[in-house]
Amino acid sequence: MTALAGTGTLTRLALRRDRLAIPLWALVTGGLVASGPGSLGGLYDTAAARAELAASMTANSSMRSLYGPVFSDSLGGLVAWRFGTFGAVLAAVASLIVVVRHTREEEETGRQEMLSAGAVGRRAPLTAALLAALAVNAAAALLVLAGLAGQGLAGALALALAIGGTGMVFATVTALAAQLTESARLVRGIAAGVLGLAFVLRAAGDSGDASGDSVLTWLSPVGWAENVRAFAGERWWVLLLIAAAVLAQTLLAYALTARRDVGASFLATRPGPAAGRLTGAGALAWRLQRGSLLGWGLGFLLGGLVFGGMVEGAADLVGDNAKAREIFERMGGQEALTDAFLATMVSLFGMLAALYAVGAVLRAHAEETSGRAEPLLAASLGRLRWAAGHLVPAFAGSAAILALSGLGLALSYGHDAGAVLGASLAQLPAVWTLASVAVLLWGAVPRAAGAAWGAAGLCLALGWIGPALDLPRAVLDLSPYAHLPRLPGGDVARTPLLLLTALAAALTAAGLTALRRRDAQL
Amino acid sequence: MTNALAVTGLHKSFGRTHALDGLDLTVATGEVHGFLGPNGAGKSTAIRVLLGLLRADSGTVRLLGGDPWADAVALHRRLAYVPGDVTLWRNLSGGEVIDLYGRLRGTGPDPARRAELIERFELDPTKKGRTYSKGNRQKVALVAAFASDAELLVLDEPTSGLDPLMEEVFRDCVREARDRGRTVLLSSHILGEVETLCDRVSIVRKGRTVESGSLAELRHLTRTSVSAELAGTPGGLDRLPGVHGLRAEGPKVRLQVDTDKLEPVLAALLAAGVRSLTSTPPTLEELFLRHYADTEVAS
Incomplete structure (x- = not known):
């Protein structure tokens, strides 16, 4: 088939270019899930302890919105519950990055x-x-299979295929997005938006329905992964649904790519103004960053509105048996559950906001290494003023998107608007701390600036799955989010907020000092 | 003689922009063909259509006897392409990229030829993509193209980053390619390069071919500069057809004349008695400038 001529050489090129990134993504995604039996098994070593965990977690809607319901209280079932969604999302992110890199x-x-x-x-x-993405997902799936085979081969296979399959669903979503627009950045934005939407749909579905069979969950590919029900009477046919989606999206992307010019896209690029109104470095940076900020802001507002609407139902009693009632009372009853749900959502937005902030800071690094900053810095523009142009959208922008998520939550929840908004903004010192780590890396070790993503990802992982692993306090405390007061509902502890803000300021100052002293990366 | 390339009435629009507006281009097998035009004339768009990267809106395009869109893969095994702006992967070495392009053409490059070209272009193939200068990135693409021994070389402003010494190496490589019977389509802004290398040229403007032919033919359509020192005063020079810019200072006369009207002018000068005479055929540059100036007025 001539349409596929050269695929082998191009695949080798992709694997050669990503010879570090592909194994690393596979190792992180697969390794994390594969470590599940060890970490969870140590914590919940009796059947009674596991049953207790399963019952209380399924009863708690904020937990369900993060991880989904617990379908089986076997050790394998708990691993699938705790790590399944997270692993699927990681595989999706890895696939998204790999596919954009080798297409658009x-x-x-x-x-x-x-x-x-x-x-x-x-x-x-x-x-x-797509083959490069398949390499990531297959390697991750093999790690999952190897790590969980001891818990039952069928369940391990189902979970491995669900995680790898979700990765491929988003690889093909990205392949479709890559046909739509000429900008790789926008392709990433579109695909990440679809992933975010899929996560929110699943979270909303599971939050309102402990059976996992809510329509919203079924609308989401992330929900499909959960509904493969690994270790809980596997539903193999769901894998067929995943495979059908991958196939359909691949064929559609093929059809589109064969019909278009190389470098062109289906969404046309509009002509820009003939005369420029950009007044300086700050205006230019704002112009470069505003699209991303707008996208994140919109996503946060919508996410806030969706989750805010779920707050009322969050405290509803799940099931009416005595056991569930007992758990419900022990968790603090209605008010405590409402607060817990809000606090969970607020911290989810807080962790995601760090991704925006790190991305905005590293935009300056990309400007530098691409050579686009060279003529700017050669003009009468100091490095600090140039850097400030990008740091203002990063730091002020993260405040803006957090405020929008708080606004969304408050609007559709309809009570305690001040407390909800305040709780959202209380995430800011941790977001800024991660952003300032990015500034420091960019300034001091520019070649390792990308490690800022690693730092943000690590904090997300610690916050999302860390508590269940009962990691030592010292490890959990590495994340700035561990030091934030749990709001609303908790005490407003000002000291950690101030300390984190001071730390962020110090790291940023150190990064900028280093930036001024080092060679420009051209 | 067959044509390596035959394009007639090629149209291509991007939204409301008509990049190509009825372009014609014929390149005979075995010739070096210059492809000239100002920035934005549609040269690169035309080349991308020839490579099957863009799909023509209308018109016929035959490349090495095939359709560049439908038979892209088979045709690409027989051609090599060098873009004007070469971008490389940051973490791949130049040598890796040369071999990659070779493999993508079907067979890898001949090792001896590859080594010889790397030597001639003074390229360090072990350096990573991000450390190459513009000229060196271009050398990577040129080595890959010349090492391929393809039937057709499509070169889109291939020397824009090369130093004069390397430009000379490039010219030698093009001549050798022609001597081996290869066809070369050379888009360029460096008119001296086109003048020394090309058998025929096509000039495009606003997506149309405005002139095409051998340099001799094109010169025929343009003006020759004549300056002479005379014994007497020639009468009626300014009344002769095709004479422009006549300036007479005592015995010295300078004028330009349409090349096909040269004979009567020489006769008139001879009649007045010639002490010295220089006649300069138009350089490609003059031809180029005049042509555009004229069309500008006409449009």
């Missing part, structure tokens, strides 16, 4: 032009990118 980014940089002038079929670049 190649076209945007112009490299694809020279590749396509070789004996390369029209479907080959997309196929190579």
